[in-house]
Amino acid sequence: MKSRCPYCNKDLGKEIKRKxxxxxxxxxxxxxxxxxxxxxxxxxxxxxxxxDFLVPDINEIRNSVEKRxxxxxxxxxxxxxxxxxxxxxxxxxxxxxxDLSLLYQNMATFLESEGKHQQxxxxxxxxxxxxxxxxxxxxxxHIIKIRNKEDGFVCEVCKKLNGKAFTLDEGxxxxxxxxxxxxxKMCRCWADFVMKDEGESNNENTDREIVITIxxxxxxxxxxxxxxxxxxxxxx
Numbered sequence: 001m002k003s004r005c006p007y008c009n010k011d012l013g014k015e016i017k018r019k020x021x022x023x024x025x026x027x028x029x030x031x032x033x034x035x036x037x038x039x040x041x042x043x044x045x046x047x048x049x050x051x052d053f054l055v056p057d058i059n060e061i062r063n064s065v066e067k068r069x070x071x072x073x074x075x076x077x078x079x080x081x082x083x084x085x086x087x088x089x090x091x092x093x094x095x096x097x098x099d100l101s102l103l104y105q106n107m108a109t110f111l112e113s114e115g116k117h118q119q120x121x122x123x124x125x126x127x128x129x130x131x132x133x134x135x136x137x138x139x140x141x142h143i144i145k146i147r148n149k150e151d152g153f154v155c156e157v158c159k160k161l162n163g164k165a166f167t168l169d170e171g172x173x174x175x176x177x178x179x180x181x182x183x184x185k186m187c188r189c190w191a192d193f194v195m196k197d198e199g200e201s202n203n204e205n206t207d208r209e210i211v212i213t214i215x216x217x218x219x220x221x222x223x224x225x226x227x228x229x230x231x232x233x234x235x236x
Contacts, residue, residue: 005036008025175191
């Protein structure tokens with residue numbers, strides 16, 4: 001019922017329409033889709049929005065992943081572990097580069113919310129790689145340009161790279177964003193895909209031979225399998 005606390009099941013005598021503290025148990029009650037939910041359910045629901053448009057039935061995936069985690073740990077999983085498990089499950093099913101790129105980006109957002117910025121940056125680079133695969137199928141030849149916010153918060157490292165261009169092959173080998181060496185906590189640069197002729201007309205120094213050389217971590221895995229095994233190693 002919409003009037004009962006989802007924690008202690010106490011009937012509050014009125015429909016719960018917004019976030020409140022239960023007068024009985026003191027825990028915070030949230031509302032999603034008109035229903036009172038626990039903080040755990042609220043977290044799971046909110047992150048499901050980052051993936052449910054890519055799959056036919058997000059609740060079926062949630063139930064499957066939750067069952068597996070419960071059997072593994074013999075207790076209910078945390079919201080964080082469940083959400084990460086759902087991301088991990090979905091990414092093995094996607095095939096379209098654009099879908100993969102978007103999911104990688106959403107996974108990076110999740111990791112940033114947990115303060116795991118280095119892992120998030122790695123996923124953003126994988127997102128760029130997936131986008132490059134999509135642009136390879138285009139009938140036009142593209143280059144990639146690094147862009148930044150051009151405001152007072154851009155660090156000196158990123159400022160020097162603004163507008164630099166490189167080929168799709170170079171972008172696949174060494175994804176330039178997020179910028180390695182960025183002096184901010186999170187790099188805000190992004191990559192624009194530009195048709196080659198347009199890129200040359202807008203930047204006198206731009207052509208397909210320009211190379212952006214950014215050294216990556218020496219211990220970074222070369223295979224996607226190894227990349228994800230290490231990335232998931234920190235999750236239960």
